[in-house]
Amino acid sequence: MERLPLFLDVKGKRCVVVGGGEVALRKATLLARAGAKLHVVAPELGDEMAALCARESALVCPTEFQSCCLAAATLVIAATDSLAVNSAVSVAAQALSIPVNVVDQPELCTFIVPAIVDRSPILIAISSGGASPILARSIKRLIETLLPARIDRLAALLRELREVVKTKIRSFDERTRFWEKVLEGDIPELVYAGKEAEAKARILADADKPSSARGEVYLVGAGPGDPELLTLKALRLMHKADVVLYDRLVSEAILLKLRPDADKIFVGKQKSDHAVPQETINEMLVRLAQEGKKVLRLKGGDPFIFGRGGEEIETLASAGIAFQVVPGITAASGCATYAGIPLTHRDYSQSVRFLTGHIREGGVPLDWAMLAGEQQTLAFYMGLSGLDIICEELLAHGMDPSMPVAVIEQGTTRAQNVSVASLATIRDQIIIDEIKPPTLIIVGRVVSLREKLDWFGS
Ligand SMILES: C[S@@+](CC[C@H](N)C(=O)[O-])C[C@H]1O[C@@H](n2cnc3c(N)ncnc32)[C@H](O)[C@@H]1O
Incomplete structure (x- = not known):
């Protein structure tokens, strides 16, 4: 990872924009949307920038840049067409340890401004690390089309109910499962259809009588290695599982697609080195599911082709554990x-x-x-x-x-x-x-x- 992604709270904080043209205007508009106190430094302002500064009661310095312009700044963005001015801003900011972005000059930046998908409170930031802003924008368009239009309303409703549900369901694990069930059921569809009051009533009623957790095992084929060969169902269950038992042939790139907080247990077998005997794997699957966990058994290729998947689910069937099987692309x-x-x-x-x-x-x-x-x-x-x-x-x-x-x-x-x-x-x-x-x-x-x-x- 080349840079650490962060979401910075700039509400009421002094943010400096150096430049008065169109590019500077775009950056200043973004800062204003995030509630920053704008300070614009430019000998001349374009009409729209002047209007924005008036609307936002920005501090305007109609001068060339000087390092004293950065006093008490939270961050600074340089967007002039002068390389000398942009460099001077970068040097001055770094000397004062103020985060600086110089538009289109990644070598002068200590932070970059990502492409964003803004469905506040859901905010998705995309960066190509300066490699290709066009690629970042095309990824942004892709995400825009995938996200339901009213996901902001759903997020706002969940935020509203978060504390009250906390008082009703005290255990963290139970609460996690409760919210997962909410999101996997028809509540999101109610919100997307504009029936927020009904969705809210349903969530509150369900939180009063949370069903006891039922464990389940997903026996999933991870395919031969390329993560893009995972099925949509495999991906969905990979995001749901609390604990994952995986084999040697499941690639690193595929493991990266698991839910980050899931427990990952390597049970790989090699020809000369049986890391975990098959019987132990079978017992682990039964025990974890009986503890109420969603257990993902992730296997290379297809679980039913030279994968001993049949044996594992025979044990589950005998123990009365619920399971699903997802085929994978075999080697x-x-x-x-x-x-x-x-x-x-x-x-x-x-x-x-x-x-x-x-x-x-x-x-x-x-x-x-x-x-x-x-x-x-x-x-x-x-x-x-x-x-x-x-x-x-x-x-x-x-x-x-x-x-x-x-x-x-x-x-x-x-x-x-x-x-x-x-x-x-x-x-x-x-x-x-x-x-x-x-x-x-x-x-x-x-x-x-x-x-x-x-x-x-x-
Ligand atoms: C125990 S079998 C599991 C097969 C798996 N269930 C499947 O459907 O592909 C493991 C064998 O699958 C083959 N295999 C799996 N992934 C492979 C890959 N990416 N390239 C070559 N061979 C692979 C190798 O022969 C390996 O020894």
Whole structure:
């Protein structure tokens, strides 16, 4: 994070604007909206600036800037077209430890003025750190379209009722759940429809008889790595959960999308190092839900594909715990797509098989003769350490040694690394390409399409 975002209370505080033109006017207007006591320094004022100063009873210094103009200032904004004046303002302000912004000159600023979405009391500030104010403005437009028009009324109503609900529901956790339930139900719609009195009455009535907390588990697929591949439902439940149990393959970028105050528990399993045994995970899910918590079980890919999700919800079902399951994009689908390999194709492959390449004692229990057939695609999960056996078995059962094979490491992420060769040569190629787990192995004629269809510049 390059800068610390803060919302500053400038009500009644002296804020200096240096400049009398249009840009200075925009900044002065913003400060006036926030209740600042305006002090404008400029030899000449444009008409609109003069009108604003009159309306706001601003102090106007019709002179060139001098550092004494900054006495007792809370902040200063320089918006002149003179580089020398702007620099002088910046130097003088920094010498007095007064926060300074110089329009369009980030190197002279100690703070920047963000693009804002103002639905007060909801205020959203967006900054590109000076990289591109245009991008910040386009994000602002995006947020404007996503926010319900009357969200300000909803926020005002919640503020009005906050203290009274506090006296009715004393426990912090219970209150948090109460407000979450309010926001997830139809109260916001009542406010958006202009029925605020009805919404208020409902909230007060519900606060008198809060239902006892019921725990629930959300078994959610987080997809293969790219956070944009999360489903909308996954995101919604990620924002709701009180506690999260997550696996090794859930990426950092995805964890950043969790509710910030949720408890995060790593229960990842690695092949040689079982961090938390499956039985313990099952017991934790039951115990946390019985404590009344909303528990998110977040798994890489899809929870029902090589994810032991079935076992976890069997335990929940036996214990009578409520649960929901959200599918995720499985590694085979995500990795193939981001490597430019269609898993099926009219000309090359009429079926696709998801297989485990996990080697058990006594060999991989797979029907190699069937897998060695043409016109199909094989997708091996957990197969890197078993690649020797996979290749040997397929060759021994008659697969063409020139059959294309791809090994995709950390598919869909910026660290994606793809190694492509033939069944006969892939074992040497992955050494050259320094491939490491996690990997997804694709065997089939469709792999040759990557040459034309590779689109993802990792
Ligand atoms: C225990 S399985 C879980 C699969 C997961 N439930 C799914 O649907 O993708 C873990 C294996 O999935 C594969 N995998 C998961 N994410 C991957 C990624 N981003 N890139 C390559 N392989 C991945 C690897 O083969 C890894 O060893």
